[in-house]
Amino acid sequence: MRPVLEITNLNVGFPDGTAAVRGVSLQVMPGETHCVVGESGCGKSVTALSVMNLLPRGARRSADVMRFHDHDLTRMADRHIARLRGDKMAMIFQEPMTSLNPAYTIGSQMAEVLERHRHVSRAKGLDRAAELLGKVGITAPGMRLGQYPHQLSGGLRQRVMIAMALMCDPELLIADEPTTALDVTVQAQILRLLKSLQQQLGLALLLITHDLGVVARMAQRVSVMYAGQVVESADAKALFAAPAHPYTRGLLDCVPIPGKTAPGEPLGSIPGVVPRIGEGYVGCAFRDRCAYAAPACKGEIPRNRLSPDHETICTRSGA
Ligand SMILES: Nc1ncnc2c1ncn2[C@@H]1O[C@H](COP(=O)(O)OP(=O)(O)O)[C@@H](O)[C@H]1O
Ligand SMILES: [Mg+2]
Incomplete structure (x- = not known):
């Protein structure tokens, strides 16, 4: 089966020197929900906007592959992508207005x-x-x-x-934090709705969220983004069973676990903030917040394949 959406080595830079997306690769298969998760500022929206050709003026985008079905989005004229947008690939935003x-x-x-x-x-x-x-x-x-x-x-x-x-019966729906602005009850209703539509219509859903609770409910596949990179990608079950990247583990510590976290108890959170990365940055962008940081984290970071569909970039090889 071929992916509905295929992205390989996507990079997006802004005129102020921000490297917002750095080497992102991901695929969305037909009928699958692929969640992109990460804190605010990690490059999730910029990734989605790249696909829809809706980046702000002045943004520079490059990719080895950016394909929607048989359409090569890297070569297509703007007006042709505009014709696909809202038609076979559609997007919904956090703020409906x-x-x-x-x-x-x-x-x-x-x-x-x-x-x-x-x-x-x-x-x-x-x-x-x-x-x-x-x-x-x-x-x-x-x-x-x-x-x-x-x-x-x-x-x-x-x-x-x-x-x-x-x-227009889209085959790909990109939903960028569609429930973030809603209260918890309505959020649950909208997620249920998205899930049932996705199943009924066989939609490929790229669901962007900062909330691993949403991922747990919705995803078959997950890409965890940090500072413009996908630091871990996995089948959802594998990600929750054996999270490899310290950032993923940090995010998981922020998720309430039924029975373990008492109501009202403060949740764990990762101290610090997502850094803004400039072009030419080397090393792991998470190292300043990482409990396992070592001198090697300032150098080139290896890509580790833990299983055929579980990858992470980290000096600890996922151990
Ligand atoms: N128009 C822009 N000009 C400069 N930097 C931008 C612009 N839009 C987004 N960025 C930066 O790109 C990074 C990724 O942003 P974004 O994709 O919106 O994050 P997320 O959706 O994960 O919260 C952030 O550092 C953000 O400040
Ligand atoms: Mg966003």
């Missing part, structure tokens, strides 16, 4: 997607919109179509965003 226009009704915005990509009539577009609102669990979809975004709660808006992303 990034994508929803406050000035238009829900129905009008959803129908417009289909008009643009499929040249169907407004009436057909509205039918499809109502159908999808129903599918994402919105009752009385007909009424909602006539409403404006500000008339909906945050959770409903996020459902509308998801429905809108599904208008």
Whole structure:
């Protein structure tokens, strides 16, 4: 089976010298949920925006491979990628108002997607919109179509965003922290919805989160990002059973474990912050926060293959 999305050695730099993404490789298989996890500032959004060709002006992107199905995204003209975006590859954001226009009704915005990509009539577009609102669990979809975004709660808006992303039957959905802005109950509902849609529609889902709890619920595969790099990638079961990179272990210590962590008890956390990395940086960017840091961590860091689908970059070879 070929991946829906394949990225090899993606690098993204900004004009101020920030190396935001450094040698990222990942693949998303059909029907699979691949989670990218890491603290804020690790390069998760920049990776996603690279795929969608939505990087800010001035950003420099290079990759050995960046392929969506048979489309070579490294060579495709901007206007051709724009045609895929919102069509066969769609993205949803943390803040639904990034994508929803406050000035238009829900129905009008959803129908417009289909008009643009499929040249169907407004009436057909509205039918499809109502159908999808129903599918994402919105009752009385007909009424909602006539409403404006500000008339909906945050959770409903996020459902509308998801429905809108599904208008053209995407094969790849990139969701960038889709539940971070929501309260815990609504967050659980949206995650359940994403999971069931993903299974029903056979979507390849690239789910970005800073929360390993979300990963545990959703992922088949995981890429852990730190300071622009994927420091560990693994099958989700292997990652939770035998996390190899000290950063992954640090993140896991922050996750409440049912039965072990008493409610209200403070969670472990990794002291320090994600450093901003400039071009030409050598060594492990986590070394200043790592309990196992050694002189070797200032040099080239080896890539260790712990099993056919479990890799990490660390001087401790994952031991
Ligand atoms: N437009 C920009 N100009 C300069 N640096 C940026 C820009 N956008 C993001 N960055 C930097 O790139 C790094 C990765 O950012 P981002 O991908 O948004 O992180 P994440 O999504 O993991 O929180 C951060 O250091 C961030 O400050
Ligand atoms: Mg982000």
